[in-house]
Amino acid sequence: MQEFAEVIVNVPAQALDRSFHYRIGPNLAGGVQVGSRVLVPFAHRRVEGFVVGVTDTAGVAPGEIREILAVVDAGPLLTPTMVELARWIAGFYCSSLLDAIRAMLPAGIEIQGTEVWSATGAGGAGGVDDVGAAVDTGGSGGPGLDELRRAAPRQAEVLAFLSAAGKPVDRQELVEKFGSRVGGILQTLAEKGLATFRPVWRSPRVKPRVAQVVRLSKAISAAAPADLRERMMAGVVGRSRAQARVLDFLLSQAQAVVEQAAAGQAAGEQAALEPPAFTVAELARLAGVDPGAIRGLREKRLVTLEPVERRRNPLEALGPAPGPEGQAGPVVLTGAQEEALAGIRAELQAGRHQVMLLHGVTGSGKTEVYLRAMSEALRMGRRALVLVPEIALTPQMARAFHQRFGDAVAVLHSRLSAGERFDEWRRAREGSVRMVVGARSAVFAPLENIGLIVVDEEHETSYKQEESPRYHLREVAVERGRLERAVVVLGSATPSLETYFKAQSGKIRYYSLPERIGARPLPQVQVVDMREELKQGNRTIFSRLLQDGIQERLARREQVILFLNRRGYASFYLCRECGHVIRCKDCQVSLTYHADARRLQCHYCGYSREVPQICPVCGSRYIRHFGIGTERVAQEAAAAFPGARVVRMDADTTTRKGSHGRLLGAFSRGEYDILVGTQMVAKGLDIPRVTLVGVVTADTALNLPDFRAAERTFQLLTQVAGRAGRGDSGGAVVVQTYSPEHFSIQAAAGHDYPGFYNKEIGYRKQLGYPPHADLILVTFSGAAEEEVIRAAERFRLELGRPNFEVIGPMPAPLVKLRGKFRYQIIGKGVDLAAMREDVTGCLRRLAVYREGAGVSASIDVQPTSLL
Numbered sequence: 001m002q003e004f005a006e007v008i009v010n011v012p013a014q015a016l017d018r019s020f021h022y023r024i025g026p027n028l029a030g031g032v033q034v035g036s037r038v039l040v041p042f043a044h045r046r047v048e049g050f051v052v053g054v055t056d057t058a059g060v061a062p063g064e065i066r067e068i069l070a071v072v073d074a075g076p077l078l079t080p081t082m083v084e085l086a087r088w089i090a091g092f093y094c095s096s097l098l099d100a101i102r103a104m105l106p107a108g109i110e111i112q113g114t115e116v117w118s119a120t121g122a123g124g125a126g127g128v129d130d131v132g133a134a135v136d137t138g139g140s141g142g143p144g145l146d147e148l149r150r151a152a153p154r155q156a157e158v159l160a161f162l163s164a165a166g167k168p169v170d171r172q173e174l175v176e177k178f179g180s181r182v183g184g185i186l187q188t189l190a191e192k193g194l195a196t197f198r199p200v201w202r203s204p205r206v207k208p209r210v211a212q213v214v215r216l217s218k219a220i221s222a223a224a225p226a227d228l229r230e231r232m233m234a235g236v237v238g239r240s241r242a243q244a245r246v247l248d249f250l251l252s253q254a255q256a257v258v259e260q261a262a263a264g265q266a267a268g269e270q271a272a273l274e275p276p277a278f279t280v281a282e283l284a285r286l287a288g289v290d291p292g293a294i295r296g297l298r299e300k301r302l303v304t305l306e307p308v309e310r311r312r313n314p315l316e317a318l319g320p321a322p323g324p325e326g327q328a329g330p331v332v333l334t335g336a337q338e339e340a341l342a343g344i345r346a347e348l349q350a351g352r353h354q355v356m357l358l359h360g361v362t363g364s365g366k367t368e369v370y371l372r373a374m375s376e377a378l379r380m381g382r383r384a385l386v387l388v389p390e391i392a393l394t395p396q397m398a399r400a401f402h403q404r405f406g407d408a409v410a411v412l413h414s415r416l417s418a419g420e421r422f423d424e425w426r427r428a429r430e431g432s433v434r435m436v437v438g439a440r441s442a443v444f445a446p447l448e449n450i451g452l453i454v455v456d457e458e459h460e461t462s463y464k465q466e467e468s469p470r471y472h473l474r475e476v477a478v479e480r481g482r483l484e485r486a487v488v489v490l491g492s493a494t495p496s497l498e499t500y501f502k503a504q505s506g507k508i509r510y511y512s513l514p515e516r517i518g519a520r521p522l523p524q525v526q527v528v529d530m531r532e533e534l535k536q537g538n539r540t541i542f543s544r545l546l547q548d549g550i551q552e553r554l555a556r557r558e559q560v561i562l563f564l565n566r567r568g569y570a571s572f573y574l575c576r577e578c579g580h581v582i583r584c585k586d587c588q589v590s591l592t593y594h595a596d597a598r599r600l601q602c603h604y605c606g607y608s609r610e611v612p613q614i615c616p617v618c619g620s621r622y623i624r625h626f627g628i629g630t631e632r633v634a635q636e637a638a639a640a641f642p643g644a645r646v647v648r649m650d651a652d653t654t655t656r657k658g659s660h661g662r663l664l665g666a667f668s669r670g671e672y673d674i675l676v677g678t679q680m681v682a683k684g685l686d687i688p689r690v691t692l693v694g695v696v697t698a699d700t701a702l703n704l705p706d707f708r709a710a711e712r713t714f715q716l717l718t719q720v721a722g723r724a725g726r727g728d729s730g731g732a733v734v735v736q737t738y739s740p741e742h743f744s745i746q747a748a749a750g751h752d753y754p755g756f757y758n759k760e761i762g763y764r765k766q767l768g769y770p771p772h773a774d775l776i777l778v779t780f781s782g783a784a785e786e787e788v789i790r791a792a793e794r795f796r797l798e799l800g801r802p803n804f805e806v807i808g809p810m811p812a813p814l815v816k817l818r819g820k821f822r823y824q825i826i827g828k829g830v831d832l833a834a835m836r837e838d839v840t841g842c843l844r845r846l847a848v849y850r851e852g853a854g855v856s857a858s859i860d861v862q863p864t865s866l867l
Contacts, residue, residue, distance in 0.1 A: 005032050005068060006053035008098050009042050010110070017096040019052055023067045032068060035076030035083055039069040039111075039201065044183050046199040048072070048111050050101050052083050069199075077105060077429075079448060081483050088479050094840050094859040095469030103469055104444040106425045108206030108418040115197040116168035117186055119159060154178075158185050159194055168198070206422040211310045213277035214294055214303050216250050242293035247302060249287045277308055311427075312420040314411050315402055336360075337369050340511035344373045347487045348380060348451055355478055357458075357503045358491040360513030361522060361751065362722020363686070366491045367397070369513075370454050371404050373489065374435060378405070382451025382486075384435040387442055387473060389460035390680055396664070397456070397684070398437045405435065412438035412445055415657060440465065440473050443480065450484040453477050457683055458490035458499055459715055461708075464864040472862060474499070493722060493753075494715040497764065500757055501771040523693070523724040523731035525749040529740045530697075541628055541636055546694045546734045550637075554644055554673055558729065559689040562637060562676045563720045564630050564696040567650040568592035571627030573600055573611070577620035582612065588816040593625040594652070595635070605818040633696055634676040641674070649677035682720040688727025693720055698737040698745055705813045706866050707769045710744040714756050717748035768805070768828055770862070776827040776835050777863040778843075779812065782855040785821040791846075791855040792823040798846055802838045804829025813867045826866070836861065 006019035022040050024032045032038065036051045046069060078086070078101070086100040149156040158178055162169060174182045189195035284291045297303045333341065340358055347354040360366045374384045388397050398411045410424040410433040427433045429446035436445040440463055455463075455477050463473035474490065481488035490499055490508075503510040516522065528543040538544060553560050572590035573582040581590050584602035591600035593611065601608040615623045634648040649663050660680070667675050668687050675681060695717060702713045717735060725731020737745055747756035765772045780792040792809035799806060808825035815822055827835050843857055 002056065003029070003032075004055050004057070004065065005036075005038070005051045006055065007038060007040055007049040007068075008052055008101060009040065010048040010050070010098065010102075011042065012096070012098060014096065017098065019097075020049075021065055022049075023065045024054075025067045028068055028071060031071045033076050034080045035078035037072040037077050039072060041066050041069065044187055045115070046201075050078070050098075051076075052087075052097070052101075072111060077446075079446070081448075081480075082444070082446070085476070085480055085483060089469050089471050089476065092475070092479075092836075093469045093471050093861050094836055095471075099468045103441070103465075103471075104446075106206070106418070106421045108422060109204045111204055112202045114200050114202065115171040116200050117162060117171060117174065117195055117197045118168045119162040119165075120194060120196045152188075155185050155189060158182060159189060162195060170200075171197075206418045208309045208423070208426070209312055209419060210307050211279050212305045213279055213308045214250075214283050214298075215277050215306055216254055217302055217304055240293060240296060242287075242289040243296050245289055246283065246287045246293050246297060249283070250303070277306070280305075312417065312423045314416050314420045314424065315398065315407075315409070331365075331368050333368065333372070334365065334513070334515065334517065336511070336513045336515070337365050340369050340513065341372050341376075343509060343511060344369075344452070344487055344489060345376050348373075348376055348382070351485055353482050353485045353487070354509060355481065355488045355502075356490065356509040356511060357495060357499055358489055358511050358513065359495055359500070359503075359753075360491065360493060361516060362493045362719065363516040363520065363522075363726055364493075364513035365517045366456070366513060367400060370456070370489070370491070371400065373452055373454070373487075374401070374405070377451040377487075378408070378434055380451060381449070383447045383449055384452040384454070385442065385445060385447060385450055385477075386435065386437045386454045387456065387463075387477060388437070388439060388684070389457045389462045390439070390684065396661075401435065401437050408434040410436045410445070412436055412442040414439065414441065415660075417657070443473050443476050450480070450486045453481050453484075453486050453488045454491065455488070456491050457719075459492045459494055459496040460683075461712070461864040468858065470858075470860045470863075472864070475862075494718045495753075497711060497757065497761060498771040501761065520725060520728075521730065522751050523721055523733050525721055525733040525735060525751070527735045527737060527740045527745060527749050530736050530738050540640070541633065541696060542640060542694070543734065543736050546736065547640065549692050549732060549734055550641060550644075550674070550694070553692045554641060556691075558691045559667070559670070559672075559687065560674045560692045560694065561681055561685075561690055561720070561723050562633055562674060562694045562696055563678075563682060564628065564633050564676070565678050565682075565700050565716065566592075566627075566629045567603070567631065567652055567678055568601070568629035569595035569631040569635070570625030571629060572625070573623065574626050575615035575618065575620055576622040576624070578615060578618040580615055580617040580623075582609075582616075586816070586819040587814065589814060592629060595631055596652075604814070628696065630676050630678055637674050637676060644674050645672045646674045646676060647672040649675060649681055651678070654680070679716060681723070682716055683722075685723050686726050687723070688729075690723055691725060691727070691729050691731045693724040693731070693733045695720060695733070695735040695737075698735050699739055702739060702742060702744065704867065707764075707767070708865065710742070710760055710763075713742075714744040714748050714760075717745065718751070718753075721748065721751075773828050773830055774832040774835065774861075775863055776832075776839055777860040777866060778825045778827070778839060779822055779858050779860070780809070780824075780855055781817075781820040781822045781858070783820055784854060787854050788821045788823050791857070792825060795842060795846060795857070796825060798842050799838065802827075802829075802835070803831065804835050804838075824866070832861070 003024045004021045005024055007022050008019055009016060032051055032054065034051055034054060038049050038051060039046055040049045082104055086097060086104060089095065089100040090097040158174070161177065174186070178185070186195060186197070190197065278286065280291050280294050283294055294303065298305060343356065358366055358369060370386065377384045386397060386401065398409065401409045410427050412421060412424050416424070425446065428436050431448065436442055436447060438445065455474055458474050465471050478488050480486070499508070502508045526545060528545055530543065533543050550560050570593040573593055574580070582600055583590055584605065584607050586607055587602055587604045589602060589604060591602055591609070594601055598611055599608045600611060612623060614621050630648055630650045631652070634646050638644065638646045647663060647667060654660050654663065664685065666672060670689060698713065698717055701716060702709055721733040724733055735745065735749060739745060743759050744756060747753070747759070764770065769775070778795070780788050780795070782788045782791070789809065796806065796809055805828040806825060807828065809823045812822040812824045827839060829835050839859060
């Protein structure tokens with residue numbers, strides 16, 4: 001029976017957002033499966049595609065359907081479950097299915113198909129003379145050369161270029177020289193028999209790493225008794241002591257393997273004998289010799305060089321994993337932890353999909369519950385997925401799981417090298433790991449038979465993807481859990497209003513961890529009104545209460561965290577004569593002053609410029625920086641507290657790979673006294689010597705024009721306050737603000753989540769914001785503001801009077817970003833499916849997705865921000 005594959009081609013164009021049918025040839029029967037990556041002919045090209053279905057009907061005659069050229073990989077890249085999840089993402093978040101599939105795969109594995117073209121003679125491939133003869137005589141039905149130049153000068157020009165090249169020419173080179181329409185010209189030349197092509201596939205950018213390793217020759221490694229070893233050593237020593245050292249080292253390693261195998265057999269275990277393997281550089285370093293000594297042993301056939309795949313291991317920096325797999329450790333669970341764990345265990349044993357909120361105050365032991373739940377899932381033969389919001393938290397969480405479960409853990413996040421990500425992804429795909437720990441993209445880890453998914457700090461907005469597909473990890477994790485029949489645990493000290501609302505409504509299970517481990521008290525929080533500080537003559541960025549607190553901790557050799565969610569030295573540069581603010585040329589935002597580099601920088605597009613000495617508008621010299629950032633806080637802390645060791649952790653100081661772990665490791669070891677940082681220090685850190693947290697200003701998020709401003713302020717303050725008092729010394733928090741009366745600040749100071757929730761949920765209901773309504777944000781962007789406004793207004797007119805509230809069009813709060821003007825329309829209603837259908841249908845009718853159009857439109861379903 002003839003089978004057909006439904007293929008999504010890897011050509012990013014809205015008009016191609018559908019599957020195409022291809023015939024599965026006899027040579028590929030059984031090799032094409034749902035999730036397979038294939039090479040297919042498409043128009044005049046050969047492209048990569050993904051199989052999303054296999055059927056025995058295609059709706060047209062089989063002879064009219066083109067055939068799959070090849071299957072790229074040994075097995076499917078995606079399981080049928082992941083393909084189904086991709087379909088759900090595309091439907092729910094109004095993205096293309098191709099975008100959803102590509103989000104699931106590691107970067108660098110793409111293959112690109114191209115063509116190389118040659119001029120040809122009447123009888124086949126030939127040189128320049130053959131082409132001339134074919135044209136002059138009208139070969140293959142073609143016209144004479146002069147006639148071709150008169151009738152189709154562009155074809156003659158392309159043909160002349162191919163003839164002069166004398167070798168096959170890449171299609172991309174032809175496009176760059178003759179423009180995008182050269183494809184039609186080439187096709188015409190091919191039909192006339194004047195040109196021919198062959199497909200060429202460029203290999204993936206990322207591949208398994210293969211290294212040449214040194215092994216003892218098989219005869220030696222299989223035997224190596226003492227007398228043979230002595231004879232070989234005696235024969236080598238006389239000529240080269242370096243070679244003798246290398247040989248002695250390898251023989252010692254081989255002997256250790258033999259003894260280990262013998263011990264295993266005595267215990268009834270079967271162990272495979274494998275000679276130890278080292279690269280030339282590794283072996284030279286371990287034996288303390290020059291690499292030339294190893295080459296000498298190879299010439300004597302005492303060692304061999306063999307290609308071996310080497311894993312790029314991001315966990316190497318964490319050190320060896322102590323203890324047996326699944327070891328629970330000495331921690332005694334609290335009653336609340338036991339209750340939560342029992343609930344998770346019961347659902348795991350039943351094999352049911354269930355979503356649970358684990359609401360625990362900071363320091364209440366949520367991580368230990370995760371660890372125990374993982375042990376339960378693994379004991380039942382299931383796999384597990386742990387998701388964290390910050391890359392800075394990934395090494396810390398990975399260390400905890402690595403120490404408990406060893407090499408059964410893989411790590412996935414964007415700060416890994418492309419090779420490390422590929423190797424970890426492949427370990428998960430091949431089933432050699434049983435759990436994955438990672439940031440947002442790790443929700444697509446290719447694990448099968450998942451029993452447990454943990455979303456730590458589920459409230460974090462960084463879980464929302466900013467580019468298409470604009471998915472929220474929490475919702476994708478819940479859907480994947482449904483497809484896998486897995487338990488999904490959402491953990492947080494400050495749950496999102498949406499999640500807590502579902503828990504209160506009985507839609508998901510709720511477990512509370514209301515106390516810290518060891519009955520340690522939550523830190524005392526004191527709120528300082530900075531308006532009063534100014535009235536009393538204190539013009540520094542540190543209140544007197546915070547200054548005294550820092551001095552006390554330094555005297556007791558304790559540690560301090562200073563939090564400000566704004567990097568740089570100063571937030572803007574202002575002329576005091578005319579009021580002009582230096583702004584980004586591509587974004588309508590003020591430039592941030594960075595004192596270290598002595599430059600002004602845009603934190604949205606990266607544009608930077610020199611600091612002006614005079615105002616570019618009025619020429620005044622009274623121009624300077626205003627506001628504060630983490631760079632200035634660190635500088636002033638070092639000046640105010642001489643002798644204190646100050647370190648800064650923000651996006652500027654953590655650009656290098658591994659810098660998060662190094663900075664936090666140094667602070668944890670007591671190498672610094674004061675840590676100044678942005679939100680990456682606000683969560684997940686458990687450092688017992690930290691007894692004081694200072695919030696330099698609590699007003700940064702509070703004054704943003706966004707309906708979640710109060711929620712984010714409460715969450716950030718509560719989370720950063722939770723870094724204090726993790727040890728036996730207790731802790732304190734000083735919150736500096738110009739809005740001390742705001743309910744979010746008051747609730748955070750009192751560790752009062754229910755109080756905050758009850759107040760905020762009332763405002764949300766009154767104004768019709770989530771969780772009482774769903775939102776869809778449509779953003780129009782383009783280089784010409786008038787065109788953007790016109791497109792937005794036309795969309796609003798076309799939308800008519802739908803059964804939901806429509807706000808706009810209106811300028812986005814950041815109206816110009818990265819050189820493009822942005823206008824928004826917000827849809828607000830209770831029937832999300834109908835809203836999606838109306839919005840996407842309207843955009844399709846207006847064709848604002850059209851490739852090359854001056855205005856583009858993006859859809860953000862359930863946005864976490866309206867900025």
